[in-house]
Amino acid sequence: MQLILESLFNGVAIGSVLLVAALGLAIVFGLMGVINLAHGELMMLGAYSTYITQLIFKQVSFLKPFYDSYVLVAIGIAFLVSGTVGILLERTVIRRLYGSPLETLLATWGVSLILQQFVRSVPLAYASGLVIALFFGLFTPLLISDDLLHGAKGKLIRACTWGFSALLGVATGGVLSSLVSKLSRASARNVDVTAPSWMRGGIDFVGITFPKTRLLIILITLISVLVVIFFLDKTAWGMRIRAVTQNRSMSDCLGISTETVDIITFGIGSGLAGVAGVAVSLLGSVGPNVGGNYIVGCFMVVVLGGVGNLLGTILASFSIGIMTDLIGAGRLLTIWPDMPSPLYSTIDFFATTSMARVMIFALIVIFLQFKPTGMFPQKGRMVES
Amino acid sequence: MSIFSTKKSWINLTIWVLLIALIIAAPSVLPVFRLNLLGRYLSLAIVALGVDLIWGFTGMLSLGQGIFFALGGYCAAMFLQLNSAGEFPNGIPEFFGLYGVEKLPFFWEPFKSSIFTLLSIWLIPAIIAGLLGYLVFRNRIKGVYFSILTQAALLVFFNFFNGQQKLINGTNGLKTDVTQLFGQMVGSEIMQRWFFWISAVLVILAWFFARWIVRDRFGNILIGIRDDEARVRFTGYNPVIFKTIIFSIAGGLAGISGALYTVQSGIVSPQFMTVPFSIEMVVWVAVGGRGTLLGAILGAVLINYAKSLVSEALPASWMFIQGGLFILVVTALPEGVLGWIRKDGPKKLLFLLGINKKLETYPSLEVNEQGEVKS
Numbered sequence: 001m002q003l004i005l006e007s008l009f010n011g012v013a014i015g016s017v018l019l020v021a022a023l024g025l026a027i028v029f030g031l032m033g034v035i036n037l038a039h040g041e042l043m044m045l046g047a048y049s050t051y052i053t054q055l056i057f058k059q060v061s062f063l064k065p066f067y068d069s070y071v072l073v074a075i076g077i078a079f080l081v082s083g084t085v086g087i088l089l090e091r092t093v094i095r096r097l098y099g100s101p102l103e104t105l106l107a108t109w110g111v112s113l114i115l116q117q118f119v120r121s122v123p124l125a126y127a128s129g130l131v132i133a134l135f136f137g138l139f140t141p142l143l144i145s146d147d148l149l150h151g152a153k154g155k156l157i158r159a160c161t162w163g164f165s166a167l168l169g170v171a172t173g174g175v176l177s178s179l180v181s182k183l184s185r186a187s188a189r190n191v192d193v194t195a196p197s198w199m200r201g202g203i204d205f206v207g208i209t210f211p212k213t214r215l216l217i218i219l220i221t222l223i224s225v226l227v228v229i230f231f232l233d234k235t236a237w238g239m240r241i242r243a244v245t246q247n248r249s250m251s252d253c254l255g256i257s258t259e260t261v262d263i264i265t266f267g268i269g270s271g272l273a274g275v276a277g278v279a280v281s282l283l284g285s286v287g288p289n290v291g292g293n294y295i296v297g298c299f300m301v302v303v304l305g306g307v308g309n310l311l312g313t314i315l316a317s318f319s320i321g322i323m324t325d326l327i328g329a330g331r332l333l334t335i336w337p338d339m340p341s342p343l344y345s346t347i348d349f350f351a352t353t354s355m356a357r358v359m360i361f362a363l364i365v366i367f368l369q370f371k372p373t374g375m376f377p378q379k380g381r382m383v384e385s
Numbered sequence: 386m387s388i389f390s391t392k393k394s395w396i397n398l399t400i401w402v403l404l405i406a407l408i409i410a411a412p413s414v415l416p417v418f419r420l421n422l423l424g425r426y427l428s429l430a431i432v433a434l435g436v437d438l439i440w441g442f443t444g445m446l447s448l449g450q451g452i453f454f455a456l457g458g459y460c461a462a463m464f465l466q467l468n469s470a471g472e473f474p475n476g477i478p479e480f481f482g483l484y485g486v487e488k489l490p491f492f493w494e495p496f497k498s499s500i501f502t503l504l505s506i507w508l509i510p511a512i513i514a515g516l517l518g519y520l521v522f523r524n525r526i527k528g529v530y531f532s533i534l535t536q537a538a539l540l541v542f543f544n545f546f547n548g549q550q551k552l553i554n555g556t557n558g559l560k561t562d563v564t565q566l567f568g569q570m571v572g573s574e575i576m577q578r579w580f581f582w583i584s585a586v587l588v589i590l591a592w593f594f595a596r597w598i599v600r601d602r603f604g605n606i607l608i609g610i611r612d613d614e615a616r617v618r619f620t621g622y623n624p625v626i627f628k629t630i631i632f633s634i635a636g637g638l639a640g641i642s643g644a645l646y647t648v649q650s651g652i653v654s655p656q657f658m659t660v661p662f663s664i665e666m667v668v669w670v671a672v673g674g675r676g677t678l679l680g681a682i683l684g685a686v687l688i689n690y691a692k693s694l695v696s697e698a699l700p701a702s703w704m705f706i707q708g709g710l711f712i713l714v715v716t717a718l719p720e721g722v723l724g725w726i727r728k729d730g731p732k733k734l735l736f737l738l739g740i741n742k743k744l745e746t747y748p749s750l751e752v753n754e755q756g757e758v759k760s
Contacts, residue, residue, distance in 0.1 A: 033529070035533060097715065102532065103715045105448075106711050107715040110710065113661075117708070120701070296540050296660075299536065303530060303534065357540065361540075368524055368534075369523075372526055
């Protein structure tokens with residue numbers, strides 16, 4: 001019983017990282033039919049944001065008393081950072097490739113290469129300055145009234161906001177690099193995020209120790225999922241997103257601005273990748289390649305779960321997580337020690353983390369033989385979907 | 386009717402003359418190191434041809450060609466290792482000793498035969514590609530789903546080969562440059578020159594083979610599947626069979642390519658199955674021109690040469706250049722360089738820059754020698 005509970009907990013913990021990462025990917029894929037290969041790198045940006053936030057809280061004197069709560073602040077910052085970069089990506093690249101998913105796949109891969117090299121060869125202080133400049137450049141126009149923006153001096157006003165944002169960015173870069181010496185040099189080395197004291201250790205319950213970081217990650221995932229469900233189901237923009245997901249041209253005809261819907265969805269999807277990055281940074285060290293370790297798992301979740309259905313994404317993440325733990329940690333053998341010997345030796349052969357992936361992939365391919373469009377396929381009568 | 390009457394053929398002819406001149410001149414002009422690099426890139430052109438067949442002509446973007454590439458490489462390396470294993474204890478390759486393995490794993494046995502190896506280099510990847518392809522295509526999994534699944538398959542194979550030290554030396558891979566073939570070291574200069582020639586000849590043969598495939602009705606069906614698969618199915622063809630066959634052919638080509646690349650680079654390791662390498666293969670084709678077989682060869686050779694030159698000069702900047710190339714070719718040059726040239730791209734560019742004036746005011750008709758309008 002204890003074993004099963006422990007296994008279940010581990011599986012859910014693995015699955016919840018997958019879930020929060022795959023959630024953004026699945027929403028964007030459902031809406032735009034676009035697989036974002038740079039999703040892993042957006043996670044990486046989220047993880048680096050956590051690292052930078054932590055350093056700032058450590059170094060800046062008036063933030064020091066609040067050091068213990070930096071993780072919570074980092075979640076918000078990571079969401080904004082990844083969301084901003086995601087919106088920029090949508091506006092500059094993906095927009096041009098609408099309707100050709102395979103080309104988008106290649107272009108986003110190019111973006112991911114650039115992002116990886118970017119964090120290697122640009123000092124993090126100036127990288128954050130750039131993100132801040134982008135953030136204000138993209139979002140200040142929203143605060144200015146439409147009349148002004150489209151009026152006679154609209155172009156001038158836009159130019160002014162960008163100039164102001166650029167100045168702000170340079171200032172941030174300068175201040176950060178002088179305050180925190182670790183951020184002023186470019187480095188390709190992995191960095192570590194240390195959890196604050198209240199997150200170390202574990203909670204004992206019915207004889208099992210639950211690590212607090214894992215519990216926090218599960219909590220983050222739970223909140224993210226609830227917020228996303230609330231947003232999609234209860235808000236006006238959520239309704240528009242669902243409408244565009246179901247039928248883009250009809251929504252367009254009915255006056256929904258599909259362009260805005262695309263931007264919002266991509267922003268939220270990317271922001272969720274940032275939140276996943278926070279979770280990832282708590283689990284291990286952060287490097288330019290950190291996203292690559294999770295991204296294929298996320299793709300599997302999307303394939304297994306089906307498009308445009310959050311329940312599918314949730315179930316798929318947890319089943320992959322639990323399977324990974326059951327097979328990879330060899331727990332199946334401890335739970336059921338007297339299984340027939342050929343089965344025993346087979347499962348023993350797959351009882352490492354990397355071999356468990358082999359097994360899970362095989363299982364997914366077998367599953368797709370029966371349900372080619374995932375657990376919850378979209379209903380429709382079209383030949384091509 | 387001359388085959389050089391159209392503009393397309395003239396461009397092709399020019400490129401062929403340049404390519405063959407390069408191949409003939411290279412061994413006497415280039416130092417061995419550069420020649421070896423060129424030979425490697427020519428062998429990569431073969432896998433690019435396969436990618437072009439499945440992506441450029443059939444519209445399936447596989448991100449897992451590295452699997453078949455590496456399998457071909459492993460087949461060649463296993464044979465070479467066994468061929469020169471006589472002097473080691475138990476008569477098995479040296480690395481087995483490190484893991485305390487005394488008996489040759491069963492699947493190594495057939496690789497003692499050179500004929501089996503020559504067959505297996507392309508047959509094993511082709512069979513595995515066919516099997517995987519059939520299971521996927523049967524369920525009408527296509528588009529982005531197919532791409533993701535191939536990428537996942539790639540990672541699975543990578544994990545498998547990376548983890549199995551006792552079977553195939555895991556992450557260290559199999560070395561070939563110190564093995565013996567025909568009484569010569571595989572890494573020696575003479576052998577490397579030979580491998581260069583073999584690669585050059587095989588690239589040309591592979592091109593003829595690929596062209597033979599895409600020219601006939603078979604090729605038309607492939608293009609039909611790319612443009613509208615449902616319509617092909619409604620017309621009475623079964624796309625699954627055609628897709629499986631072409632995927633399997635591309636796998637076979639990847640295997641040959643991998644074997645040639647292995648003997649020229651001196652090692653085969655799970656690194657051949659990393660995700661970036663397989664996506665790079667796609668970008669060679671994209672840059673050269675998808676749907677143009679010559680473009681795949683050109684793209685593979687030129688981009689790899691550019692990569693080695695840039696990486697020597699400015700190691701950090703290649704990732705930026707490559708990333709930019711991905712975005713640029715997809716957004717600005719969807720037809721690739723060769724497609725762009727064929728569609729009068731240079732003329733249009735000159736026109737845009739104001740150097741060349743547009744003269745034709747109405748479309749001209751192509752006429753043959755008798756003055757009849759061609760249909």
